[in-house]
Amino acid sequence: MPSSLTDLPVELLLDNLLPIVPLSDLGNLAATNRTLAVVCADDTFWRRKCQIDFNFTSSETARTSGWRTLYRGLFRPRIFVWGERANGRLGVESVPSQAGGGVPYPIEVKIPGRRIVSLVAGGMSFNALDSNGMMYVWGTLNGEGHAWTTDGFAERYKTAKVPHQLVLPLPIRTISCGRLHTLAMDAKHQVWTFCNWGRPFKLVSPLVDCHAPDTTPVQVEAGWGFSSILTQAGDVLVYWQSSGIMGRRVHEKMEQLNEQEETKAHATEEHKIPCWTWDLEEDPFRLPAIPELPHLPNTGLSEEKLKEQTKLIKIASFDNNLIGLTNKGHLLKYYGLDNENMFTGARWEYLSKFSDVAELARHPVFNDDDNPSEAPKTMHITHITAHFQTFVAYSTGASSIVLVGNMDTGPLSDPDVPSSLQNRSVISVVLGDYHKGALTSSGKLLTWGAFSEGALGLGDPRKLPLGTPGGYRSQQALDSARRRDHIPEPPSVEEPAEVRFDMDGREAGRKYAFAATAGGWHSGALVLSLEVRLVYIPECSSSDSLSVNLYRSAAGKG
Incomplete structure (x- = not known):
């Protein structure tokens, strides 16, 4: 006892x-x-x-x-967004006065009384989840058309100028955004597709049967224009929600529902959207099984882990391509995702140079006589992300490795190995159309790439010192920019630079970003303050x- x-x-x-x-x-x-x-x-x-x-x-x-x-920090998390302001995507009633089409530094979005724990950027919008699994949206799901003021959110072009709560049957656990659509997985692992915010449909198929372990979805991934699902068994399912047979069925259902006023999903005065949900009985397309893969040396995995069956545990989707990651650290790319020609040239290809540390060690960046970098001794890729034309694979810990590929990457392609991101304890990489971000375990958000109306969040280039990341490189360019009624595009940022969350100068204290997102020409982050007063207790270190x-x-x- x-x-x-x-x-x-x-x-x-x-x-x-x-x-x-x-x-x-x-x-x-x-x-x-x-x-x-x-x-x-x-x-x-x-x-x-x-x-x-x-x-x-x-x-x-x-x-x-x-x-x-x-x-x-999760007791009081804060939402910050920045970048392109069109389509209401920044989610605030009054956008700071800027000479241009975006806000180039973080501004706060408030959802009173809610603890936001997940933030995901769409092509022209943001999606968020609170601690109760409630889903919030702002911006425009599809900004390629026009909606009337009298339209409800059954109209895909309808704009939510401030955050709106979607009233759904069950709490949501994860969200993934494509360019013009959103996927969500609820608390029962059911998959929901949003072609508009007012009438999401639940995918019903024996291939996503949540009552059977092997067919239970564990991840949903919205590609640029298609949808994908990873099941517990490691199978990958794909479907096109806006084209082909499924697209026609969705369109027909929308036309049918348009005849009923109660299905138009008009927002309430409390900024809630009463969603009219429906079931779509349709089988997605199951991709072929992954090929037999070689043993990877020096992954750091235990013998017990190495003996497990090799299967896909993560997927990342982008423009007509899909990346898969196995439990052993193998990276694969599925080529030829085409709704009209699914069987023409479509296949899995093993990317050994993104997976095998011995092959990575032969990369030119580690064999440069003038400025060699030290090659990693061990490597186990554990995370992947993809958007538009780019994908990223990375490992964890202080010696984290970050490898970048694109649409043309194949089995013989070397990855891009950005030296400034290696061994930085990177825990998340996010991708917009032409800008990128990396979140570190210490709570720093680093961004690089194109200005994209302020999507880097590094500050107003007209107010930054010459040569500062995100600013102009010459006094002539700076003086010219200050005379104009819009912000001329400054040079792209080549080396990752840190985003600050106190640029208005009104707040003191270090900020800690614990989640980040990017999409289109905008970015966002969830942030908490690190103002901790130490208490000495003799019995403790x-x-x-x-x-x-x-x-x-x-x-x-x-």
Whole structure:
């Protein structure tokens, strides 16, 4: 019979006891002795609490630590967006006065009373999830046409100038955006497709049967113009929601529903959109199984992991192409995704130079006589992302590797290895049309690429010092820009530069970005403040003192 809590197995404490301890008592428990302080600081425990208490899984990032700090910040997360302002995509009633078509620095979007834990950019919009799984949208899902003021959100061209809540049957767990459509997976792993915000349809098919483990969806990925699903068995399913047979069925249903006033999804005064949901019974196309793949050396995986069946665990979709990642770190590309000619030249290709550390070591960047970089000794790619014409594969940890490919990348292609992103603890890479961003485990957001009406978020180039990333390179160009009634395009940013979230000068204190997104010509981030007052407790080390204070702050005890 154990005489104290410290006599109990650690697993029992973490899995069974601590989860039911009120948050207000965790700080007191951690302060009793060093052992309990260490147990209460366990990252796995706080990661689980982030998911249970806030619906925050961080599935779109490679975060492996810092969960207790994040838990505290999730009580008051903040939304920042920047870039192109057309189509209402910045989600604020009054956009700061700018000489141009965008806002080149972060501005805050507020959704009163809601804790936003996920932010995803569409082609001309933003989508967000709160801690209860409620979905919010702003901007225009499809900005290629016009909607009348009297139209409801069954019209795909309708603009939400400020955040609107979608009233859906079940809480949403994940969102993915293409250029003109959105996919969502709900709490029951059911897949929803949004060709407009007012009439999403649920895909019904034996291939996505949530009652059978192998056919249960685990990820949804919206490509540039198509949709894709990864199942628990590792199968990949694709469909075209706006063309072909399915596109015609969707159009016919929309035409039928247009005859009924109650299905037009007019927003309420409280900025809620009562969605008219419907089921589409249609089988998506199942891609062929992946080919037999070679053993990868020096991945750092355990023998137990290496013995597991090799299967796809992540997908990333872009323009008529799809990237797949296996549990062993193999990267594959599926070529020829064409709704009209699915069987013409379509195939999986293994990208060995993105997967095998021995092959990567032969890359020119690691063999440059004038400026050689040190090749990695081990590598296990764990995350992928894709958008438009670009894809990125990366690993985790302080020695993280970031590899970039494009539409033309094939089995013999070398990846682009941006030296400024290697070994930076990158946990997320986000892609717009012509700009990119990387989020680090320390909460820094780095951006590079084209200005794109301010999508980099580095500041007004007319106010930045010469030579500053995002600014002009000559006094002549700067003087010319200051005389114009719009912002001339400054040079592209080649090296990643840090985005600041206090450019208005009104707020002090360091900001910590814990999620980022990009799409089209705009970007966004979820941010928290890191203003922590340390409390010294003799029984704990300095780092444990910080942990205890985090628990007390989260509980409102100061």
